[in-house]
Amino acid sequence: MKKEKEELFLSEYERRELLQSRIYRVLPVAAILLLLLLWVAVSRGEASKFPSPTAVWERYLKLLDRPIKNLGLFGHIWASLQRVFIALGAAWVIGISFGILIGWNKKANALLGPIFTAFRAVPPLAWVPLVTMWFGIGEFPKVLIVFVGALMPVVVNTQAGIANVQKEYMDIGTIFHANGRQMLLEIAIPSAFDAIFAGIRNSTSAGWMVVLAAEMLGGKSGVGFLIVRGMDSGDYPLCLLSMICIGVVGYLLAIVIQFLERIICPWTAKKSN
Amino acid sequence: MSESQYKVEVHNLTKNFGSLKVLNDISFNIKKGEFVCIVGPTGCGKTTFLNLLTRIYMPTKGDLLIDGESADPKKHNLAFVFQEPSALPWKTVEQNLRFGLELKKLPKEEIDKRVETIIKLMGLESFRDSYPHQLSVSTEQRIIIGRAFAMNPDLLLMDEPYGQMDIKLRFYLEDEVLRLWKETGATVLFITHNIEEAVYLAERVLILSNKPTTIKEDLAIDLPRPRDVTAPEFIEKRQYITDQIKWW
Numbered sequence: 001m002k003k004e005k006e007e008l009f010l011s012e013y014e015r016r017e018l019l020q021s022r023i024y025r026v027l028p029v030a031a032i033l034l035l036l037l038l039w040v041a042v043s044r045g046e047a048s049k050f051p052s053p054t055a056v057w058e059r060y061l062k063l064l065d066r067p068i069k070n071l072g073l074f075g076h077i078w079a080s081l082q083r084v085f086i087a088l089g090a091a092w093v094i095g096i097s098f099g100i101l102i103g104w105n106k107k108a109n110a111l112l113g114p115i116f117t118a119f120r121a122v123p124p125l126a127w128v129p130l131v132t133m134w135f136g137i138g139e140f141p142k143v144l145i146v147f148v149g150a151l152m153p154v155v156v157n158t159q160a161g162i163a164n165v166q167k168e169y170m171d172i173g174t175i176f177h178a179n180g181r182q183m184l185l186e187i188a189i190p191s192a193f194d195a196i197f198a199g200i201r202n203s204t205s206a207g208w209m210v211v212l213a214a215e216m217l218g219g220k221s222g223v224g225f226l227i228v229r230g231m232d233s234g235d236y237p238l239c240l241l242s243m244i245c246i247g248v249v250g251y252l253l254a255i256v257i258q259f260l261e262r263i264i265c266p267w268t269a270k271k272s273n
Numbered sequence: 274m275s276e277s278q279y280k281v282e283v284h285n286l287t288k289n290f291g292s293l294k295v296l297n298d299i300s301f302n303i304k305k306g307e308f309v310c311i312v313g314p315t316g317c318g319k320t321t322f323l324n325l326l327t328r329i330y331m332p333t334k335g336d337l338l339i340d341g342e343s344a345d346p347k348k349h350n351l352a353f354v355f356q357e358p359s360a361l362p363w364k365t366v367e368q369n370l371r372f373g374l375e376l377k378k379l380p381k382e383e384i385d386k387r388v389e390t391i392i393k394l395m396g397l398e399s400f401r402d403s404y405p406h407q408l409s410v411s412t413e414q415r416i417i418i419g420r421a422f423a424m425n426p427d428l429l430l431m432d433e434p435y436g437q438m439d440i441k442l443r444f445y446l447e448d449e450v451l452r453l454w455k456e457t458g459a460t461v462l463f464i465t466h467n468i469e470e471a472v473y474l475a476e477r478v479l480i481l482s483n484k485p486t487t488i489k490e491d492l493a494i495d496l497p498r499p500r501d502v503t504a505p506e507f508i509e510k511r512q513y514i515t516d517q518i519k520w521w
Contacts, residue, residue, distance in 0.1 A: 168357060168359040169359070169361060171355075171359070172359055172361060172372075173376075175352070175353045175373075176372065176373040176376045176377070176424075177346060177347065177376065177377075178376050182376055186372070186376070187361070190361070190363040190364075191361075191362075191363065193363065265363070266404065267362050267363045267364075267404040267405075267406065
């Protein structure tokens, strides 16, 4: 009898914990609902300058029916994503290699570090005029601009990770008489995986932002193009629809990257169990 | 002829840093398969001694021989266990144990064989594929100790490996290291400032003096194993060493 009572007491505590954990699951949903409500509120009335949810929804349905430049909404999203993926692939390969080089080799860092730091300060979009002059307004210049934007975070993070390997890990290499190559491949690079992945995460979000801006400057496809089209033709529901898509896709990209990190570096899932 | 029975010979080892005399004419020998503890007050130059063994420093005078040859970490197989447990977090337990052997590029069958032996000896079977962060500190320290023994070292150096651990864990890991020592026949040089630990583990205890450090006494501990830390003979040895360290 007494034991039952104890269990009851415990379960009450646990129930409160359960409730707590549920609150955390409900909160994001509540935020979205609140935002929707706010949206409805500000877009009410004839005089409102804010496209209403129904207008955006109808614009979405219309876009399914009548593609813009032969592409539906998802076609445009995919066009943007393709540019981002190509640029990211190149930025990761080149950025990680370069980051390792200047993070590991002091001479290379002394030689190239300052130049890189100066280039880093230039926003990717500042390259638009020159890149347009050199390569026109085709696919390549857009990818190139995204590449520039995505390259910086990868290099910076990789370099920091490689240059700041914890001494105790390096000591392990010394104890086992690792040579320079083994030090780099077996100790420094794996220990910098966290940092490198932080760079990959940042570069993905940076790349996704820059591609939209690059598309707004000229082009015939992509979500950035849709926004410009909406602006030029006073089609504000289209603008807002595109913005929502940008947000959703950016969110999904972040989840994909997080998932990748779990698979590639299982040890970074710190003390979760 | 009589020299060859010693695994490690230290001849008149002296190290000065400028005018600072750290080690002063230290000589001792360690037989193959012996378990020797070095105790001494903190700051008595044991780090310097270790760094001489690893050839980070070269001695001012005297030399240090392993198997009759001047110690060379590239040629001789030295293994270390330090105070801080440091398994590589991105490797599983098994990969951590393989690490040193793979760096030496031993044949795969040899690595498999040694690692299996160590995993079994240390009871790490169920942790084989776990990552260090999923394990307790004592299990992590077991990996480090296992990793060192897996190298089949000519000489295993342990520098206060249990300094940070609570009593229960220390007792447990002390027994663990004794078992490994017996099973593998390794030669162990164990540095500690815990006198009880030294008396519990060692066949011989070298008592160091303050700087400039000399060997104050070379004391054989011939108590039967497993040793009882509460036995009168044990306490007597412990007290004796304590007094030696206290009075200069």
